[in-house]
Amino acid sequence: MKLGSTELGRIFLAPLSGVADSPFRCICKRFGADTVYSEMVSSEGLSRENERTVEVLRFTDEEHPIGVQLFGRDPERMATSARQVEGLKPDLIDMNFACPARRIVSRGGGCALMREPETLSRIASAVVKATDLPVTAKIRIGWDDENINALEITSILEDAGVLAVAIHGRTWRQGFKGISSWEEVARVKRAAGIPVILSGDVTSGETAERALQKTGCDAVMVGRAVYGLPWIFKAIHAYLKGEEFTVPRFGEMRQVILDHVDMGIATLGEETAVMRFRKHLLWYTKGMPGVVALRPAVSRVATRQEVEMMLDRLSENLGSSEAIDGKR
Ligand SMILES: Cc1cc2nc3c(=O)[nH]c(=O)nc-3n(C[C@H](O)[C@H](O)[C@H](O)COP(=O)(O)O)c2cc1C
Known part of the structure; x- marks a missing residue:
């Protein structure tokens, strides 16, 4: 329109x-x-x-x-x-x-x-x-x-x-x-x-x-x-358009998540940006293998480094299969 x-x-x-x-x-x-x-x-x-x-x-x-x-x-x-x-x-x-x-x-x-x-x-x-x-x-x-x-x-x-x-x-x-x-x-x-x-x-x-x-x-x-x-x-x-769509693989999602938090940090500073980002991180990682056990830690992340650490731990849980198909 x-x-x-x-x-x-x-x-x-x-x-x-x-x-x-x-x-x-x-x-x-x-x-x-x-x-x-x-x-x-x-x-x-x-x-x-x-x-x-x-x-x-x-x-x-x-x-x-x-x-x-x-x-x-x-x-x-x-x-x-x-x-x-x-x-x-x-x-x-x-x-x-x-x-x-x-x-x-x-x-x-x-x-x-x-x-x-x-x-x-x-x-x-x-x-x-x-x-x-x-x-x-x-x-x-x-x-x-x-x-x-x-x-x-x-x-x-x-x-x-x-x-x-x-x-x-x-x-x-x-x-x-x-x-x-x-x-x-x-x-x-x-x-x-x-x-x-x-x-x-x-x-x-x-x-x-x-x-x-x-x-x-x-x-x-x-x-x-x-x-x-x-x-x-x-x-x-x-x-x-009648075209196929494939859910991003973990590697791409990881980059999206880090770009998202980095844009926040650039304008708000790390403390505020990461705090506001917590809910997004919970949503992004919902349904990923092993995330339930990590959820308390995910909801407390306070620095960019901790966001990366969470993603590394989730990546380990994925093992050899990088795809998280079925994540809605
Ligand atoms: C957390 C949240 C914040 C919202 N903030 C606004 C807002 O600032 N302005 C607005 O017009 N609607 C706001 N809405 C309403 C949404 O734009 C939308 O109309 C509503 O969620 C229905 O769509 P959905 O069923 O796809 O969620 C908000 C909704 C939610 C859940």
Whole structure:
């Protein structure tokens, strides 16, 4: 799919706070993620130039096309944030009306705005007016089963000048549980005059193809299925082209893992980067022979050298067979 003059492709990495930071996005890009998003950035935090907010906004040339995602409920502040972010030259600005987290929803942000269509409309209009960049939004299908309103919200967003909408096919009440309703997303797609991106339960080439075909959506996002499996994008592209895909062998995975941690160290320093990397290491190594016994040590790694030592020990467990086929 295209927005303005930018080709965005159709297999996106979903925005994933606490997971899809710049190093991980670079790794996903290398494996064929078409478009990626920053972790969500608070417009309040931006106005205070909060250190963590500034760090979250960092991205590299390799990550284009990239969307920076903002959240907040004050139209003026959101507009100011959009102007600030424009200076970083992302390819689009996305507004988060999908977040279910209590600390955000209780303050009227994220998905809570789907219950306040007027405020949501004012935010969207203010952001669209504030920037020349394409503006998109991410929503859910509704608040709960009794309040499914993605169709109405999409029409409001379209009227405000939003150029595409991503829909997570779950309600606020579902959180991240249960099945994502592709039917509801399809219903919105049929009525919408702007591109629709589907989010929820895209976990493989087969599900990506089915989601695109069943809903007619312009693109799909891969969310939690990317944990430890950044090559899923290559697998999906291969599937869509009817080509074979082979899971990387241990040697290649080892290099991906070390590149990932090294990119983090380059920007955050070893201590913080390795600490944040622990969960990725647990995901990368899930299902490898002998990893269960190593898990406590994996979850405590503190230096790059310890990451390498873990990989060496796992490599020994593999013995002569380098392949870890069957690792999902
Ligand atoms: C850990 C985590 C962090 C997330 N962070 C964001 C975020 O910052 N912005 C956003 O719009 N959605 C966020 N999401 C929602 C995902 O983008 C996606 O819509 C959701 O996980 C459903 O897709 P899935 O079933 O493929 O995981 C997050 C989800 C998870 C699990």
